[in-house]
Amino acid sequence: MDSARRHTSAPDDVRTTAPAGRALATEAVHAGRDDLAGRGLHAPPIDLSTTYPSYDSRGEAARIDAFAATGAEPDGPPVYGRLGNPTVARFEAALARLEGTEAAVAFASGMAALTAVLLVRGSMGLRHVVAVRPLYGCSDHLLTAGLLGSEVTWTDPAGVADALRPDTGLVLVESPANPTLAEVDLRAVAHACGSVPLLVDNTFATPVLQRPAEHGARLVLHSATKYLGGHGDVLAGVVACDEEFAGRLRQVRFATGGVLHPLAGYLLLRGLSTLPVRVRAASANAADLAGRLAADPRVSRVHYPRIGGAMVSFEVYGDPHEVVGGVRLITPAVSLGSVDTLIQHPASISHRIVDADDRRSAGVSDRLLRLSVGLEDVDDLWADLDRALGERAAGAIPLREALARTE
Ligand SMILES: Cc1ncc(COP(=O)(O)O)c(C=O)c1O
Numbered sequence: 125m126d127s128a129r130r131h132t133s134a135p136d137d138v139r140t141t142a143p144a145g146r147a148l149a150t151e152a153v154h155a156g157r158d159d160l161a162g163r164g165l166h167a168p169p170i171d172l173s174t175t176y177p178s179y180d181s182r183g184e185a186a187r188i189d190a191f192a193a194t195g196a197e198p199d200g201p202p203v204y205g206r207l208g209n210p211t212v213a214r215f216e217a218a219l220a221r222l223e224g225t226e227a228a229v230a231f232a233s234g235m236a237a238l239t240a241v242l243l244v245r246g247s248m249g250l251r252h253v254v255a256v257r258p259l260y261g262c263s264d265h266l267l268t269a270g271l272l273g274s275e276v277t278w279t280d281p282a283g284v285a286d287a288l289r290p291d292t293g294l295v296l297v298e299s300p301a302n303p304t305l306a307e308v309d310l311r312a313v314a315h316a317c318g319s320v321p322l323l324v325d326n327t328f329a330t331p332v333l334q335r336p337a338e339h340g341a342r343l344v345l346h347s348a349t350k351y352l353g354g355h356g357d358v359l360a361g362v363v364a365c366d367e368e369f370a371g372r373l374r375q376v377r378f379a380t381g382g383v384l385h386p387l388a389g390y391l392l393l394r395g396l397s398t399l400p401v402r403v404r405a406a407s408a409n410a411a412d413l414a415g416r417l418a419a420d421p422r423v424s425r426v427h428y429p430r431i432g433g434a435m436v437s438f439e440v441y442g443d444p445h446e447v448v449g450g451v452r453l454i455t456p457a458v459s460l461g462s463v464d465t466l467i468q469h470p471a472s473i474s475h476r477i478v479d480a481d482d483r484r485s486a487g488v489s490d491r492l493l494r495l496s497v498g499l500e501d502v503d504d505l506w507a508d509l510d511r512a513l514g515e516r517a518a519g520a521i522p523l524r525e526a527l528a529r530t531e
Pocket residue numbers: 233234235236260262263298302325327328346347348349359360361459
């Protein structure tokens with residue numbers, strides 16, 4: 125294997141941000157792979173090495189010193205798997221392209237990615253976090269419990285500026301939020317943040333529907349477990365950001381060990397290539413189902429984001445547990461973003477760890493169900509949901525009322 129192929133970092137030609145004129149669908153297929161043809165390859169190689177031979181200890185010392193100073197990916201061949209991996213670097217390069225950022229840093233899970241961000245800011249003495257509910261339940265819990273020594277102030281988007289303190293290290297929002305699909309005006313919040321980094325969890329939107337860096341977010345986080353992987357077989361997280369912050373994240377990743385496995389890096393790169401197609405097709409299904417749910421007398425409220433997407437949340441008049449127990453084609457399971465459709469009851473699972481009052485005041489009612497819509501035929505999905513919703517009350521509701529139930 126030539127030394128160029130063994131570089132930890134993706135080659136320079138794949139690390140830079142998207143050249144103007146290339147569409148997202150093109151980037152999704154080619155980013156992180158631009159060097160392959162020149163190397164006589166078509167599929168990206170998977171490098172499973174944990175360590176790499178080096179006969180030049182003096183050179184290694186210099187490269188390790190350079191990494192300790194800036195966190196920039198070491199030049200030349202990789203050193204050790206916890207410091208960086210070439211297959212993972214391809215996924216990072218590709219995701220940075222799609223999000224329009226200088227860099228991206230991958231982690232073992234979305235929670236490991238958020239942990240690394242909090243550790244970076246906490247290590248600078250900036251332990252205060254301003255956050256907008258709802259967030260994914262475990263993100264909420266990590267902040268509320270102060271597990272990493274952080275202190276959180278919860279506010280609504282309009283209250284962000286007033287909640288900032290001299291020791292505020294981060295502002296955190298999800299948009300659309302898990303599980304209510306509430307949307308945040310990212311540009312307005314980024315403006316309110318001033319010099320404090322805004323982290324947008326873009327897991328639900330994906331860069332296909334929304335690129336938060338274009339609206340002023342300094343950090344864009346994904347649970348890559350969801351749409352980026354897209355097939356329910358990879359657990360991963362990633363933060364897309366500028367090179368300076370990426371360097372600090374790599375240093376934390378090296379010191380704390382929440383690295384992504386190279387095989388997961390390979391699967392994520394493969395997942396990215398179909399991301400635009402999957403998100404658009406699943407979103408069309410979701411919009412269709414949102415309309416049918418809004419017109420259904422058994423459903424009291426439907427949440428569907430203005431920007432679209434493949435997530436639909438809805439509240440039922442009846443027992444939500446019966447609906448979860450009644451599906452046959454749809455899988456009752458937590459998580460989201462796979463090719464198949466999943467349903468879950470947030471108050472019981474994804475947001476169970478959040479205090480019940482906090483959960484309810486954030487709009488997560490006990491009757492709310494969250495549907496992650498996949499790529500099945502939409503009529504088959506509706507037939508399953510229709511059956512699971514149980515007996516129909518007589519008479520459909522008027523269209524005007526149906527539309528008013530969709531948010
Ligand atoms: C919006 C959001 N952010 C972060 C996470 C955490 O990601 P992971 O499960 O990959 O750690 C999740 C998980 O469901 C999520 O939905």
